[in-house]
Amino acid sequence: xxxxxxxxxxxxxAPQAIVEGALAAVQxxxxxxxxxxxxxxxIQALLPEGDYPIEIIHCSEKxxxxxxxxxxxxRKKDASMVVAAKAVKKGQAHALVSxxxxxxxxxxGTLLVGRIKGIDxxxxxxxxxxxxxxGESFVLVDMGANADAKAKQLWENALMGNQYxxxxxxxxxxRVGLLNNGSEDTKGNKVTKEAFELLSQEEQIHFIGNVxxxxxxxxxxxxxxxxxxxxxxxxxxxxxxxxEILTLVSHSLKSGNLQTKLGALLIKNSLKETLGQFxxxxxxxxxxxxxxxxxxKCHGNASAKTVAATIGQARQIVKSGxxxxxxxQIANKESQTED
Amino acid sequence: xxxxxxxxxxxxxAPQAIVEGALAAVQxxxxxxxxxxxxxxxIQALLPEGDYPIEIIHCSEKxxxxxxxxxxxxRKKDASMVVAAKAVKKGQAHALVSxxxxxxxxxxGTLLVGRIKGIDxxxxxxxxxxxxxxGESFVLVDMGANADAKAKQLWENALMGNQYxxxxxxxxxxRVGLLNNGSEDTKGNKVTKEAFELLSQEEQIHFIGNVxxxxxxxxxxxxxxxxxxxxxxxxxxxxxxxxEILTLVSHSLKSGNLQTKLGALLIKNSLKETLGQFxxxxxxxxxxxxxxxxxxKCHGNASAKTVAATIGQARQIVKSGxxxxxxxQIANKESQTED
Numbered sequence: 001x002x003x004x005x006x007x008x009x010x011x012x013x014a015p016q017a018i019v020e021g022a023l024a025a026v027q028x029x030x031x032x033x034x035x036x037x038x039x040x041x042x043i044q045a046l047l048p049e050g051d052y053p054i055e056i057i058h059c060s061e062k063x064x065x066x067x068x069x070x071x072x073x074x075r076k077k078d079a080s081m082v083v084a085a086k087a088v089k090k091g092q093a094h095a096l097v098s099x100x101x102x103x104x105x106x107x108x109g110t111l112l113v114g115r116i117k118g119i120d121x122x123x124x125x126x127x128x129x130x131x132x133x134x135g136e137s138f139v140l141v142d143m144g145a146n147a148d149a150k151a152k153q154l155w156e157n158a159l160m161g162n163q164y165x166x167x168x169x170x171x172x173x174x175r176v177g178l179l180n181n182g183s184e185d186t187k188g189n190k191v192t193k194e195a196f197e198l199l200s201q202e203e204q205i206h207f208i209g210n211v212x213x214x215x216x217x218x219x220x221x222x223x224x225x226x227x228x229x230x231x232x233x234x235x236x237x238x239x240x241x242x243x244e245i246l247t248l249v250s251h252s253l254k255s256g257n258l259q260t261k262l263g264a265l266l267i268k269n270s271l272k273e274t275l276g277q278f279x280x281x282x283x284x285x286x287x288x289x290x291x292x293x294x295x296x297k298c299h300g301n302a303s304a305k306t307v308a309a310t311i312g313q314a315r316q317i318v319k320s321g322x323x324x325x326x327x328x329q330i331a332n333k334e335s336q337t338e339d
Numbered sequence: 340x341x342x343x344x345x346x347x348x349x350x351x352x353a354p355q356a357i358v359e360g361a362l363a364a365v366q367x368x369x370x371x372x373x374x375x376x377x378x379x380x381x382i383q384a385l386l387p388e389g390d391y392p393i394e395i396i397h398c399s400e401k402x403x404x405x406x407x408x409x410x411x412x413x414r415k416k417d418a419s420m421v422v423a424a425k426a427v428k429k430g431q432a433h434a435l436v437s438x439x440x441x442x443x444x445x446x447x448g449t450l451l452v453g454r455i456k457g458i459d460x461x462x463x464x465x466x467x468x469x470x471x472x473x474g475e476s477f478v479l480v481d482m483g484a485n486a487d488a489k490a491k492q493l494w495e496n497a498l499m500g501n502q503y504x505x506x507x508x509x510x511x512x513x514r515v516g517l518l519n520n521g522s523e524d525t526k527g528n529k530v531t532k533e534a535f536e537l538l539s540q541e542e543q544i545h546f547i548g549n550v551x552x553x554x555x556x557x558x559x560x561x562x563x564x565x566x567x568x569x570x571x572x573x574x575x576x577x578x579x580x581x582x583e584i585l586t587l588v589s590h591s592l593k594s595g596n597l598q599t600k601l602g603a604l605l606i607k608n609s610l611k612e613t614l615g616q617f618x619x620x621x622x623x624x625x626x627x628x629x630x631x632x633x634x635x636k637c638h639g640n641a642s643a644k645t646v647a648a649t650i651g652q653a654r655q656i657v658k659s660g661x662x663x664x665x666x667x668q669i670a671n672k673e674s675q676t677e678d
Contacts, residue, residue, distance in 0.1 A: 144520055181483055213572045213579060214578045218579070233569050236552040240552060244471070247470075263602045
């Protein structure tokens with residue numbers, strides 16, 4: 001059984017969306033068990049009677065969206081997120097899922113679950129769809145954990161993305177690209193120029209050079225390596241553009257003349273299919289990689305559907321064994337360097 | 340008459356697309372005169388007989404796409420881009436337009452046309468459509484001139500974007516936002532946190548705080564302030580997403596069943612209208628701001644249509660007087676600081 005610790009009190013629609021998502025997840029997957037951390041009474045009231053592999057662990061506190069992350073993690077010792085993270089650290093659960101305060105979750109992952117040896121800065125890793133090949137996706141790392149990254153940390157991100165793309169996406173030899181301001185080898189700012197050198201010398205990855213953000217959705221590579229500031233900006237630019245352009249399309253269809261409206265009616269299903277690929281809600285979350293066990297962030301306004309998808313993602317990540325593979329891979333590198 | 344210097348030899352389709360674009364521009368605008376810099380014979384062969392306000396200035400060299408920018412500017416003294424930039428510096432033309440090597444054009448602008456006093460780093464400024472309000476647009480600055488910006492340079496970008504939004508877009512009190520990894524005041528990396536403080540204290544702009552890339556196309560502000568690396572990444576992410584999603588929509592329409600195809604036929608015009616807003620080809624270029632006269636970069640693969648649009652944009656910028664207003668504004672600030 002895969003045990004997943006879920007912070008029932010984090011997110012805009014907590015605890016209801018979280019509890020409903022957990023219920024949906026245990027109904028979908030027969031090999032998981034969920035530990036729900038939070039207010040016993042509130043959670044209990046949301047669970048219908050019956051027999052589910054869901055256990056409630058009562059916590060008297062919760063971390064708010066505007067709490068200062070590190071301070072909150074240290075002071076609120078009985079907060080649902082903190083207790084859940086400690087349970088993962090102790091091996092009582094295989095992974096942690098939370099829709100709460102992102103900064104606090106990153107701090108909980110790094111400080112409570114703990115970094116693996118050889119990774120200075122854990123990174124937020126997520127997948128986006130390759131729009132040219134249905135069903136394929138690529139990894140973007142870092143989506144926002146480390147806003148002031150140095151070249152060494154971009155190299156760490158590359159190793160992490162590579163491992164994840166192999167183990168979770170099943171890419172045999174992931175094509176790793178460095179997100180840059182031009183595709184030529186000489187492009188970049190100080191940090192990316194230095195990172196380019198490091199990645200060119202790294203034999204354990206298939207480095208294809210610099211890539212531009214305009215080509216990533218077309219599947220130019222399997223792993224997009226970035227600092228957390230730029231990765232975050234690119235991710236949100238993609239989300240925003242997709243949202244605005246689809247709003248624009250559906251608006252121009254609705255406000256059109258009779259001919260346009262009739263056309264819109266006929267293509268509704270086809271459009272819906274297209275829209276589905278950008279439904280961030282059903283895609284799940286971003287995972288903090290480089291720590292000892294999966295810590296997965298759900299969108300703050302996650303619905304029950306999203307929470308269930310993120311729990312499913314946590315299950316998949318645990319089953320892939322990628323967190324242990326990364327630790328092993330980094331340990332091997334370190335021992336080689338010492339030789 | 341507004342005189343515009345055009346580098347006839349820069350860009351993937353030069354000189355043909357450039358010469359045809361220049362011809363289209365003088366037919367559209369009666370108040371412009373174009374100086375075409377490049378190979379006399381090649382240009383002449385492309386111009387039909389007749390009387391146009393187009394003058395050819397023969398240049399024996401040209402800057403290639405892969406030339407090292409600063410070296411090329413210094414060594415190729417008779418290159419079309421170099422001679423054209425010097426003409427602008429001497430006041431023989433009001434603005435420079437080129438679809439050639441971006442780095443070389445930035446160097447030509449900064450080193451040959453020259454920075455204005457008080458601006459350390461000129462920035463590439465461009466406009467994008469506000470998709471929530473038809474006909475409205477916003478400024479993104481910097482789109483890629485300065486990949487390693489410090490906080491002081493983000494402050495310069497804010498002043499430049501503000502001036503442009505007033506003079507060219509006609510915004511009375513532009514809302515200036517700092518592109519960041521969250522909208523809260525405390526968000527950011529080292530540079531944006533410091534820039535936030537500088538902008539908060541700047542009385543000459545209406546600073547609305549941090550903005551996220553997911554909200555900019557929805558018109559969250561009139562001026563988006565960024566370093567050149569992130570601005571470039573966000574711009575290209577928007578372009579790429581728009582392109583891929585529209586390809587996806589039209590593909591899913593084409594490959595659908597009879598019903599979908601019939602629907603697609605009926606809504607074709609409506610979709611075309613939507614697509615038009617993302618036609619970067621007809622939007623024109625990005626302008627190097629903070630130098631003494633407008634230096635405008637056209638896309639490298641610019642068609643004649645794009646070249647004509649960019650020349651039209653150069654005309655509009657010259658007419659707005661925004662380059663002189665910025666110089667005046669910065670001079671006033673400097674004299675206040677000295678008091």
